[in-house]
Amino acid sequence: MSHKIAVIAGDGIGTEVMPEGLRVLEAAAERFNIALSFEHFDFASCDYYLEHGQMLPDDWFDILSKFDAIYYGAVGWPDKVPDHISLWGSILQFRRAFDQYINLRPCRLIPGIKSPLADREPGDIDFYVVRENTEGEYSSVGGRMFEGTEREVVIQDTVMTRTGIDRVLKYAFELAAKRPRRKLTSATKSNGISITMPYWDERVKAMATNYPDVTVDQYHIDILTANFVMHPDWFDVVVASNLFGDILSDLGPACTGTIGVAPSANINPEGRFPSMFEPVHGSAPDIAGKGIANPIGQIWSGAMMLEHLGFEDAGKAIVEAIENVLKEGPEQAPLTPDLKGKGDTQALGKAIAEALSAG
Amino acid sequence: MSHKIAVIAGDGIGTEVMPEGLRVLEAAAERFNIALSFEHFDFASCDYYLEHGQMLPDDWFDILSKFDAIYYGAVGWPDKVPDHISLWGSILQFRRAFDQYINLRPCRLIPGIKSPLADREPGDIDFYVVRENTEGEYSSVGGRMFEGTEREVVIQDTVMTRTGIDRVLKYAFELAAKRPRRKLTSATKSNGISITMPYWDERVKAMATNYPDVTVDQYHIDILTANFVMHPDWFDVVVASNLFGDILSDLGPACTGTIGVAPSANINPEGRFPSMFEPVHGSAPDIAGKGIANPIGQIWSGAMMLEHLGFEDAGKAIVEAIENVLKEGPEQAPLTPDLKGKGDTQALGKAIAEALSAG
Numbered sequence: 001m002s003h004k005i006a007v008i009a010g011d012g013i014g015t016e017v018m019p020e021g022l023r024v025l026e027a028a029a030e031r032f033n034i035a036l037s038f039e040h041f042d043f044a045s046c047d048y049y050l051e052h053g054q055m056l057p058d059d060w061f062d063i064l065s066k067f068d069a070i071y072y073g074a075v076g077w078p079d080k081v082p083d084h085i086s087l088w089g090s091i092l093q094f095r096r097a098f099d100q101y102i103n104l105r106p107c108r109l110i111p112g113i114k115s116p117l118a119d120r121e122p123g124d125i126d127f128y129v130v131r132e133n134t135e136g137e138y139s140s141v142g143g144r145m146f147e148g149t150e151r152e153v154v155i156q157d158t159v160m161t162r163t164g165i166d167r168v169l170k171y172a173f174e175l176a177a178k179r180p181r182r183k184l185t186s187a188t189k190s191n192g193i194s195i196t197m198p199y200w201d202e203r204v205k206a207m208a209t210n211y212p213d214v215t216v217d218q219y220h221i222d223i224l225t226a227n228f229v230m231h232p233d234w235f236d237v238v239v240a241s242n243l244f245g246d247i248l249s250d251l252g253p254a255c256t257g258t259i260g261v262a263p264s265a266n267i268n269p270e271g272r273f274p275s276m277f278e279p280v281h282g283s284a285p286d287i288a289g290k291g292i293a294n295p296i297g298q299i300w301s302g303a304m305m306l307e308h309l310g311f312e313d314a315g316k317a318i319v320e321a322i323e324n325v326l327k328e329g330p331e332q333a334p335l336t337p338d339l340k341g342k343g344d345t346q347a348l349g350k351a352i353a354e355a356l357s358a359g
Numbered sequence: 360m361s362h363k364i365a366v367i368a369g370d371g372i373g374t375e376v377m378p379e380g381l382r383v384l385e386a387a388a389e390r391f392n393i394a395l396s397f398e399h400f401d402f403a404s405c406d407y408y409l410e411h412g413q414m415l416p417d418d419w420f421d422i423l424s425k426f427d428a429i430y431y432g433a434v435g436w437p438d439k440v441p442d443h444i445s446l447w448g449s450i451l452q453f454r455r456a457f458d459q460y461i462n463l464r465p466c467r468l469i470p471g472i473k474s475p476l477a478d479r480e481p482g483d484i485d486f487y488v489v490r491e492n493t494e495g496e497y498s499s500v501g502g503r504m505f506e507g508t509e510r511e512v513v514i515q516d517t518v519m520t521r522t523g524i525d526r527v528l529k530y531a532f533e534l535a536a537k538r539p540r541r542k543l544t545s546a547t548k549s550n551g552i553s554i555t556m557p558y559w560d561e562r563v564k565a566m567a568t569n570y571p572d573v574t575v576d577q578y579h580i581d582i583l584t585a586n587f588v589m590h591p592d593w594f595d596v597v598v599a600s601n602l603f604g605d606i607l608s609d610l611g612p613a614c615t616g617t618i619g620v621a622p623s624a625n626i627n628p629e630g631r632f633p634s635m636f637e638p639v640h641g642s643a644p645d646i647a648g649k650g651i652a653n654p655i656g657q658i659w660s661g662a663m664m665l666e667h668l669g670f671e672d673a674g675k676a677i678v679e680a681i682e683n684v685l686k687e688g689p690e691q692a693p694l695t696p697d698l699k700g701k702g703d704t705q706a707l708g709k710a711i712a713e714a715l716s717a718g
């Protein structure tokens with residue numbers, strides 16, 4: 001029985017890094033004897049929108065529900081389609097419709113990548129951001145009044161539910177409990193955002209009573225971003241709302257050298273719906289078409305997908321292959337320009353696939 | 360005629376850095392022959408709350424309205440009073456009641472302070488964050504439903520008005536137009552926060568037509584925080600909503616070495632109400648009482664206050680005095696521990712006051 005993967009390359013560099021992600025997945029399938037089948041879709045991209053007037057076909061939910069996982073590239077091309085339309089019509093919709101309420105984003109300084117932070121070595125930065133992925137600040141409730149006049153006002157609701165908060169906290173606490181340092185940091189802003197954020201703090205306190213072995217701390221998002229730069233070694237598992245998790249999971253990888261390598265898993269832990277795996281970076285119209293995008297975020301997301309499907313060894317082997325190639329450095333390995341190398345997307349993808357096969 | 364300053368030290372290290380701020384202001388008043396009169400208030404602090412059951416006396420608005428400026432330390436002590444109560448009962452209230460709709464926060468890498476970013480020199484980081492300071496995500500609209508049950512839900516509105524957005528954009532564009540690089544960066548998150556943030560983008564586009572000489576760009580907040588770390592030299596004037604401005608004005612100073620030196624001005628540009636000057640850092644209960652807090656944020660805020668009151672030379676002289684002391688380095692000058700020195704709050708305040716007087 002083969003594991004069915006829906007492949008959506010999306011826009012911009014999504015279409016360039018996806019083939020490398022697939023290349024490495026195929027190498028993993030061969031080495032570990034895993035049956036994977038891929039089906040490609042052109043929807044959930046701005047070009048599809050330009051042709052069809054919508055981001056998705058009407059039966060997208062039925063189509064994608066049949067897959068074991070979704071492997072996504074990147075979406076968005078603001079010159080073609082406004083971002084809020086393209087994103088709400090694709091990944092944001094998938095996350096919600098498939099109840100992928102966990103967005104898991106590892107953040108690790110890898111040997112071979114130079115951190116923009118002074119004096120930081122591999123080992124100094126090694127944490128997970130666990131991001132709530134279905135509610136919070138990313139809401140569809142609100143609107144505009146007195147349109148076009150001086151009195152114009154726009155309102156948007158942040159909506160948080162006990163269910164939504166508790167389940168992401170539980171996931172984060174469980175993860176922290178399994179890690180050697182057993183530390184959980186909660187990101188809020190309860191001094192300024194005085195209704196939703198104090199509620200999140202309350203739920204953290206309540207959940208913490210079930211995990212006496214986990215050390216819990218809390219920072220307001222402003223000083224937390226400062227501490228990511230000043231003390232990235234403080235963090236182990238960071239749990240945050242949809243927006244704060246979004247911010248921290250770009251900032252964290254930036255502190256490790258490049259967001260080009262950062263992966264993410266949008267998980268429905270109960271397995272009722274397919275989970276979705278995509279790099280943290282976007283479609284990057286500015287470098288699209290040049291063949292220089294870093295494929296590692298896509299490849300590493302593939303590793304997370306294999307782990308999620310139960311192939312932990314294969315996932316680990318991919319990450320090792322990535323690390324081995326990076327360790328060779330920009331003189332030896334065909335690293336992309338963001339890694340100070342002279343390689344390109346394909347060459348780096350091939351090098352990682354070969355390292356994996358050589359295993 | 361003397362300029363009347365309301366002095367509110369607040370909580371924690373606020374009470375320790377305030378005397379140093381005043382020391383330097385007095386030295387400036389003497390050297391530049393400025394008549395300043397100070398009146399001290401104990402309200403807007405958590406201790407006041409514990410005694411009176413409220414953060415402010417009933418007539419606080421009339422009391423403070425009579426002053427030319429408010430010089431604030433820091434407020435908040437979560438073990439005594441929940442943060443959202445202490446903050447909404449003090450600075451957040453002042454900002455709104457006195458319509459201090461601009462929060463201006465310079466961010467500059469100063470000679471003598473080591474940036475946590477590798478290979479960054481003074482000159483590489485030199486920008487302003489212009490933060491909307493009265494509306495947006497810091498709203499008092501919302502509430503809780505199904506309290507105490509599994510169905511519990513909390514909702515909080517983000518409220519943005521054309522008036523509120525346009526006036527902060529205008530200020531930011533004017534500032535950018537006066538700077539050599541004439542560059543304005545707008546922080547939004549219009550791909551995820553699909554109602555308020557696209558509206559902000561629209562207003563930026565509209566306002567930009569009045570400033571053809573200013574180069575405008577826009578980043579989503581997630582990648583913008585990443586770029587603060589990877590490319591801090593890209594930025595000149597960054598304009599942002601209340602929440603995003605809050606985050607960026609902690610992250611920016613962290614990139615310059617310490618948030619202990621960062622100042623802020625809460626400005627009512629029309630001068631209908633007093634403006635308020637306070638360091639970016641908070642009350643820092645963890646180091647309060649030790650006498651090691653960095654007083655520079657408070658002192659630099661005093662410099663911004665003098666500039667606001669029309670004494671540009673005096674303000675500049677204070678900043679120069681700060682720079683001269685920092686330049687001596689931790690071996691020569693009594694720098695505080697966050698600056699890798701062996702000095703304390705008082706010693707550093709005195710050194711800066713002396714440098715200023717020596718002029």
Ligand SMILES: CC(C)[C@H](C(=O)O)[C@@H](O)C(=O)O
Pocket residue numbers: 191192222435446451605639641
């Ligand atoms: C203390 C807090 C409410 C305040 C804010 O968020 O505005 C502070 O962080 C600031 O930046 O002035």
Ligand SMILES: CC(C)[C@H](C(=O)O)[C@@H](O)C(=O)O
Pocket residue numbers: 076087092246280282550551581
């Ligand atoms: C593209 C955008 C809507 C998305 C998000 O904000 O969730 C992206 O930044 C991410 O982090 O996956």
